[in-house]
Amino acid sequence: MPELPEVETIRRLLAEGRRGGPPLPGQRITGAQVLWERTVAEPDAALFVARVTGQEILSLGRRGKYLRLNLSRDVLLIHLRMSGDLWLEPLEEPPHRHHRVIFDLSSGYRLGFNNARKFGRLWLVEDPAPWLDKLGPEPLDEAFTVTDFYARLHPRRRRLKPLLLDQTFLAGLGNIYTDEALHRAHLHPLRIANTLTVQEAAALLDSIRFVLREGLRQNGASIDWVYRGGGFQNTFQVYQRTGQPCHTCGTPIRRIIVGQRSTHFCPRCQPLRE
């Protein structure tokens, strides 16, 4: 589900009080409940509840697809995986049935970790470095240059699609934005990374940044019952457009499976060479 633009959109809305309740920073967690045990990866659920209760939310950050709630004592890391979301709702209302962990807040609202497919995870830790340090560069970080990107691509013999989905290579891309970026860069998803020229690497980084920024501008994509409200889905060029004409050349978009993931591309605009 959520990729970098969706996670960042949720972060912004929660930080700014535009997600159905007041801004999270400045609120105190007055209680918590774990409704699906496996959601809490660390520490165990009982300790998690005891330790998070009483802490104040100071600020919200993001690294790759991880949301980071900086609390007065600890850091709460949240990974939404396929279907996770964070909701604010008044305490008087009953919790939504897909909430897996809920936090009662001093403002009279509840923060619900909503997660139909139960893949999402929370970690309450003093130091998030062991998780975040494994991640590759932030694609939108201005300090990350084409030269850096080419240097990372060059030693790799993996196909572009699985490589771009690898969060230790680059942090934040998922299935939608990877397909869209490859299409925009005219690169075939099966192209081997170390065959790219510097110019192709530059085009790819440009395209990655373009589609991510466009997703952010549209408040993310929302292709089903999760994330209604995002507008990026209306600008998909290839994702979920199997058989429909390419907006550039009219050739039907093809769908193949790469690394067990659906992969969409235009066989004419993204030829496989070398």
Next chain:
DNA sequence: ACGAGCGCCTGTCGGC
């Protein structure tokens, strides 16, 4: 290093 297969889960959709 790399890829394939599988597990984790619930829900939706299309075909019969």
Next chain:
DNA sequence: TGCCGACAGGCGCTCG
């Protein structure tokens, strides 16, 4: 209407 398979924005694991 009901049933059944395919599919879904992610990622960790094992095994070649």
